[in-house]
Amino acid sequence: MSSPHGSPPPPSTPVRPSFAASVSRIYNLSFGQMLWSRRTVFMVLVVGGPVAVALILRMLVSMDLLDAGGVIDGRPVTIDGPVIFGLMIWGFYLSFSVPLLGVFYGTSLIADEVEDKTITYLFTRPLPRGAVLIGKYLAYLVCAGLLVLPSVMLVFFVVMPLLGGSIGAGFPDLLKDLALLAVGLAVYGALFALVGALFKRSLLTGLVFVFGWEPIVVVLPGYMKRFTVSYYLQGLVPHAMPQDGTVTGLVLQVLQANEILPSATVSLIGLGAILAGGLGLAVWLVQRREYVLEQ
């Protein structure tokens, strides 16, 4: 475009937004979308389920149907607020909600856009493709965090004071739990973002990993379990689990007896490596891949 008067033309080429700006745009775009699209049932399960169970337990206690002391398989056990809370953190959040949310959202970061044929709209913008993935990943993280963490909080306040537990005394554990779950969401999300970028049938791969590979391998001796996320997460669990013969109790018992849980440092390093590696590789893949859309 030349100006007839010789004055410099107004800047007409839009400036390509920086990576961070792109990430924040994608994040803003994806956040609400993630929270609402056809996932209500899911939200109810993940958020409401544990709270409902906590309320039921509280009701049982108030009706004197539940007391702290008891015997399981001839052993004395104490089940009080802290123990129940620990059980719920383990049974609901750590081994159910977090991996499942990670698999579902993580693998769908790109897959959903391909499935809904909307990826063209994103990839034809002047945004780096890596930023699309990172932005959507952050949206997932915030979205999942906003679902899971308040639910944990509610469960804590409902369950902790039961049967002689104390909110004040359990508070440090709550903080650790919240941090642990946030880390879990981040790591699982990153890992499955990679899986989603790598495989076509990413969801099945994710489910096999979470519900097939992890539970089996984590109790096997040897180095295999280092290829799971839950191994490293277990190293950060603050609760003493009740050794009650349930599967989780059993697993932890085995782990603790053999003192094979990694130390917190090893755990954090391992989780950090998975997070960085998963996300980095996923970005690399997304930048190189051609996405052919069905008509």
Add this chain to the structure above:
Amino acid sequence: MSRRTRYVALASGGVLTVGLCSGLVAYLNRGIPRGVAADAPAELAFVPSDASAVAYADVRAVMASEFRERIRRIAPDGVGREQLERRLGLSIERDIDRVLVFWAPQAGEDGASGLALLSGRFDAARLETVARDGGAVVSEEGGARIVSIEVEDVGSLAMAFLQPGLVAVGDLAAVRSAAGRGAGEAGIHANEPMMRLLGRIDTGSTAWAVGRLTDSGLFGLVPERVSARLPPVTAFAVQGRVNGGLGVSLVIEGRDDQAARNLRDVVRGFVALAQMQSIGIPELQAILDSLETGGAGTAVTLSFHLPADALDFLLSMTSSADAS
């Protein structure tokens, strides 16, 4: 962001913030660490901060339990009980609810002296009269009446009515200091290691004891030659719960990880030995099967459960031993 998305984010952030704030407030006001918070005996307030061991028993719970019934069946109550009731108007079964005993070093003295705190319903006037008849002296300290008596070889024993329904019994110095222990004085709550041990006690335990061990060994309970060979132990917490049977769990703190590991090995060794010995005695086997050892870090845990019939068996063994 749409309006409902913003609402969800706000609600969720709100829950988190409110939760964290109220949790923090509760944490700062928690007073006693977890475990002992809910129904810790009020008598703990009279325990000085330098106490090295505290033991507690819920007499009422024991008396009301089936366990007690079984013991009574085998070993009937002695005559002393009747006498006590007639003279003092005091029935252990009826009038005493809880007993808390602690050991603390006495100023200017070697070793520790113990003090028992009994809570229940006491006829103070009658007790005092009886004591005076026996030659006791009454004094006052910190608003509490102290009845003391000199006993040969033992020293001065004393009894004080600290509060309505709370009696301290022990040597005079200890009772004095307990009576003088007013509000604001640093008590056991200021002793963090002890409070940590108390934190190991589950709520609802019928009886428990915690203690920190100094070089003087296990209060001389364990022969020196044995204790010398045991890995160094710094603290212990033991608790029992009576309900039908008897559940006991014990935590021992080793000096360091190495000591704890050694201790675990020793305990496992003992258990294994016992298990070998008990072959052919199913009742004993059941107890040993319920034995559980474990622990992590510096802690060693041991727990077992005596079911009701195992108790019968054990008691019948002891009574038959008595009889023979």
Add this chain to the structure above:
Amino acid sequence: MARLDRVSVQYGGQAALREVTAAFPAGAVGLLGPNGAGKSTLLKALLGFVTPAAGRMQVLGLDVAASPMRIRARLGYMPESDGHIPGMNGVSFVAYCGELAGLPRSDAMQRAHEVLHYVGLGEARYRNLETYSTGMKQRIKLAQALVHDPDLLFLDEPTNGMDPKGRDEMLDLVKDLATRKGVNLILSSHLLPDVEATCARVVVMHGGAVAAQGEIADLKAGRREVFEMRVKGDVDAFIRGLEAGGMECRGSGEAVMRVFVKPGQGPRDLFGAALRHQVQVRHLRPSLPTLEDVFAEAVGEE
């Protein structure tokens, strides 16, 4: 071939069909109406997808409520919305539809090839359906409706989304089926030319009810005489004058307007009115009533 007798259909609280009584004789019948008139609902009711709240329906002489399976075996349905079975290529999809309709496997496969050639997808028949363009999707929908050689074909908006050439080809196919291959069909469309190009008979629907039905020629013939005219001057006053004289104007303005005159009226009356209102007549010629006129009148659009 199909007959409805006082059929009413409700979706939730919404009435989609109100006491529809219509007959679709053999041959090609157009089902005309604006979007939302109830055309698709009528077809779905005939297929037995929706159960009417009241009324009776017959297709191929069989009662829809009593023997839907026997009807569907002799029926082909080309739905309006895109529909395919995921993960199949053209020929396997059509053959599969043939099998579903009761054809033996080998016959179904053979007919699938034939029908795909017929609808012009011979080249693309081994391509995955998901890669088809919109026009190809329309053709494959026609193919799956034809594969089992139905006696009656329901075509719901068959030219939707097609380019002009594809549209002509699709209409040629429909005409060919109806005239030369002896397939009876009901063509539902909101496009007048489509219906006019292929059907001799029409059912006009509006607001869930039948607005008019019959042979297109008859519907047109029953109309008043019509003139195309263009005038210059005070057009509005002129139109008011015509209407005062019992005539009717459509499409007034700068463009050509269509003036419907009462029996007995003619060009003389038009010129007279022009003279009275001082407008110039730039153009005047007798015209024929179109389906559009019929339609506009039937649905009451001005």
Add this chain to the structure above:
Amino acid sequence: MPIHDQSYRRYAGSRNEPGSAWLVITKAGIRSLLGRKLFLAVMLAAWGQFFVRAVIFYLSANFPTLDVLAPSVETFRQFFEMQEIFVLFVTVYVGSGLIANDRRSNALQIYLSKPLSRTEYVAGKLGILAFFLLMVTLVPALALLLLEVMFSASLAFLSEHLFLLPAVTLYALAEVLLASFTMLALSSLSTSARYTAVLYAGVLFFTGAVFAILRGATRSSMLAWLSLRANLDQIGDVIFRLPPRFESPWPASVLVVLLLMGLSVVVLDRRVRGVEVVT
């Protein structure tokens, strides 16, 4: 070239009576799945246990010193328990898209415009899932039973445990039907196979977690009927004449399973329709 130059002919061949179309759906579904390499790998992995056990059966039958490995009722019970994870994978892989994908691509109106009823459509889809589930449960279990007879060259084991044959069949059917019906119902609720898959796994593991936590807190397994998985386990123990593993009454588990299947049928009836009813 006018496209209708290739002429259209009327069809004069034979037609099957309506009523067999479900078989067409099932066959086509099976064929299409067998063409996928990943799926074949999953199926092969699911047969891994069969091969291992076959070797063990062979060894125990031919080497008397190894008769600790000899099969028992528990062996078959355990076989099913270890197949559970594959039942999950196959259910998710095969089942999640069965109806969801049809709904996504509007295929239902095409299916239902053909002479087949909604029941037939569901039966056809159910057939696909049930076929592959039976292939990883009932078929290998029966094959193992057969192998046992052949390796030991005697009918002693079989005649001693004559109930095993119906037990294996009954349990496999219960497991397969429960998984198939619930998965199909979930699949009909969504248009996304991915979402369906996660929903199924979610419901399965969520109910399991609820039970595990309530069991931990109440120290009693009276609430086993809350868990989808535990219900099957409980029923399995009863069918195999083993002591039930949970304290909850087993008829409660049967009731829950039947209720779930009934609920699935209701859902399917509401969701599998030629028109989308938007209210």
